[in-house]
Amino acid sequence: MAKHILFLVHGMGDTQPGWSQPVQQLIRDNYARYPGLNLLVPFDNNFSFSEINYNDKFDERRKAWAQNAQTVLAALAQNGLDSGAVNQLTKYAAETGGDSFIATHVLDVVLYRFIPQIAEQIRTAVQKQILQTLAAQPQNETINWSIIAHSLGTAVTHDTLHAMYSSGTLPPSVTRPHVIAMIANVSRVLETQADVYTSGVCPCVDPAKGICDYFINARHEWDPIPVPKLFKPVDDWPDIETRRAKRFQSILINAIEQKNVHDFEHYLKNPKVHIALFRALTWDSLIDQATADNAISQYEASTPIAQFQSLIKKIKTLWPSEQATWREIIVTFRKFQDLVRSDT
Numbered sequence: 634m635a636k637h638i639l640f641l642v643h644g645m646g647d648t649q650p651g652w653s654q655p656v657q658q659l660i661r662d663n664y665a666r667y668p669g670l671n672l673l674v675p676f677d678n679n680f681s682f683s684e685i686n687y688n689d690k691f692d693e694r695r696k697a698w699a700q701n702a703q704t705v706l707a708a709l710a711q712n713g714l715d716s717g718a719v720n721q722l723t724k725y726a727a728e729t730g731g732d733s734f735i736a737t738h739v740l741d742v743v744l745y746r747f748i749p750q751i752a753e754q755i756r757t758a759v760q761k762q763i764l765q766t767l768a769a770q771p772q773n774e775t776i777n778w779s780i781i782a783h784s785l786g787t788a789v790t791h792d793t794l795h796a797m798y799s800s801g802t803l804p805p806s807v808t809r810p811h812v813i814a815m816i817a818n819v820s821r822v823l824e825t826q827a828d829v830y831t832s833g834v835c836p837c838v839d840p841a842k843g844i845c846d847y848f849i850n851a852r853h854e855w856d857p858i859p860v861p862k863l864f865k866p867v868d869d870w871p872d873i874e875t876r877r878a879k880r881f882q883s884i885l886i887n888a889i890e891q892k893n894v895h896d897f898e899h900y901l902k903n904p905k906v907h908i909a910l911f912r913a914l915t916w917d918s919l920i921d922q923a924t925a926d927n928a929i930s931q932y933e934a935s936t937p938i939a940q941f942q943s944l945i946k947k948i949k950t951l952w953p954s955e956q957a958t959w960r961e962i963i964v965t966f967r968k969f970q971d972l973v974r975s976d977t
Contacts, residue, residue, distance in 0.1 A: 635770045636681040637777040637811070637914065640763060643688070644784025644817070644897065645741040647733070653684040659898050663907045666928065669919040670911060680914075683766045687755045687789060694744055694751065695736050702726040705740075712747040717960035725967065734970050739963055741785055746823045752792070759793045760802070767808065779812035779914060783897040784858065787815040788823035794834050795827045798844050809840065812913045814849040816900045821862040822962070829864065835871040836880035843871055847880050847913040851906045854887035855948050856894045857965050861957040882909050888933050889941040893973045894948075904928040947972055 639660075641653040664676045698705045702723070710719045722743075725735050744751050770776050782790040790813070797803045813834070820829045827834075837843025852859055865883075869876060886903045893899060900906050908925050938945075951968040953961055 635774040635776060637679055637779065638681055638683050638766060638770075639914075640683045640685055640766070640778065640780045642685045642759070642780060642782035642786035642790050644782075644786045645738045646688075647737040648686070648688045650684070650686055652686075653682065656897060656901065657682045659901055660907070663901070663904075664911060667908075667911065667920050667924065669921070669924070670915060673919060674915045683762070685759055685762050685786075687758050690751055690754045690758060691737075691741055691744055694748070695740060698726075698736050698740060709743055709747050712749065714743060714747045715959055717958060718743070718963055721960045721963050725963075734967065738970060739966050742819075742823070742966070743959070743963070745785060745788065746825065749825070752825065755789055756793045756796055759789055760797055763793070763797075764803070767803075776808050777811055778808070779810050779814070781812075781814040781816065781910070783816045783900070784819060784895065785823070787818045788820040790815070791820040791824075791829055791832070791834050792827065794844060795832045798833055799827075810845045812847045812849065812910070813845045814851070814910055814913075815864070816851050816897060816906070817856055817859045817895055818850050818852065818864040819859050819861075821864050830866055830870060836875055837871055838874050838878055838880065843875070847882075849882050849884065849906075849909055849913060851884040851886065851900055851909075853894045853900065854885055855889065855945055857948060857952055857969055858895045860953050860955060861962050861965075863955050882913075884909055887938070888936040889938065889944065890936045892944060895969070895973075902932075904932050944972075 641656055643652055661676055664670055670676070694705055706719050706722055706726075709722075710716070722735070722739070725739075745755065746752075767776055767778065780790055780794075794810070794813075798809075803809075813836075833842070833844050835843040836845050836848040850864055852864075866881075870881070875881060884905055886900070886905050888903055890902060891899055901910075904925065908920055908928065912920055948969070951965055951972070953965040957965070
């Protein structure tokens with residue numbers, strides 16, 4: 634039997650091939666904590682990982698930024714980035730002389746949103762990696778696959794899957810992802826061609842109306858990055874029947890283990906997130922509620938919120954609104970990263 638493929642999609646930053654190895658090990662380690670899973674669905678017998686990379690598509694513009702930031706800023710302005718945001722990036726460029734955070738994290742996001750050629754290159758590259766992996770599976774066997782995406786990768790994943798299925802490249806009747814897990818979802822603030830609430834990238838009991846079986850959306854209460862245009866669909870999204878079947882799960886966590894609450898691994902360490910993922914990938918009954926409650930209680934006891942009160946207070950000072958402008962978003966990203974990198 635072909636293994637269930639778990640595609641891992643990275644977020645913003647200068648990510649290099651091999652980036653997912655710690656994430657893969659974390660998922661394996663967490664999976665091993667639950668006896669029901671290991672007994673009936675041993676991980677290595679049933680699942681495999683496939684790492685998705687698209688970071689290299691930003692390289693040319695990053696080099697241009699390092700050599701002459703004004704050229705990149707002009708292109709962004711021409712494609713719709715508002716003047717306030719352009720002025721803020723201009724200010725940062727002058728202050729930092731090409732600070733690595735501006736040249737990767739912030740620049741990645743605005744390039745994807747405002748330079749259509751780059752977004753198209755990324756979607757094409759990601760689509761190619763998915764299709765190549767699926768095509769390499771044994772013939773005449775059912776192909777099972779899911780996607781776990783983080784941060785910028787949530788927008789990339791949404792847009793790529795929308796393009797694949799709306800164009801007929803991969804009809805849901807042929808094969809569709811079992812689970813789409815969006816971690817720190819920023820797909821709404823970066824949407825261009827397709828509305829994330831009305832596109833087919835949603836779970837649905839009827840496979841003709843949605844491209845996946847389960848959709849998990851996880852957000853940390855003190856993570857400011859996914860707040861602008863927060864992914865928060867109405868109670869009957871995508872439809873009442875699908876909601877009743879618990880095919881969509883919106884998970885809010887607040888336990889803090891480290892300063893970078895936006896970190897991919899920080900999300901996946903939380904039992905509220907990984908238990909929901911493992912149940913969707915297998916069956917709810919393999920992690921009974923008593924076991925789940927115990928895992929959550931132990932994790933929260935090991936991460937007392939009191940030790941991070943100072944961090945929370947600082948995060949509150951940079952908190953964006955859900956209607957934040959692009960200038961405000963850029964400022965928030967920069968201030969949050971400065972906080973994460975600080976010694977206090």
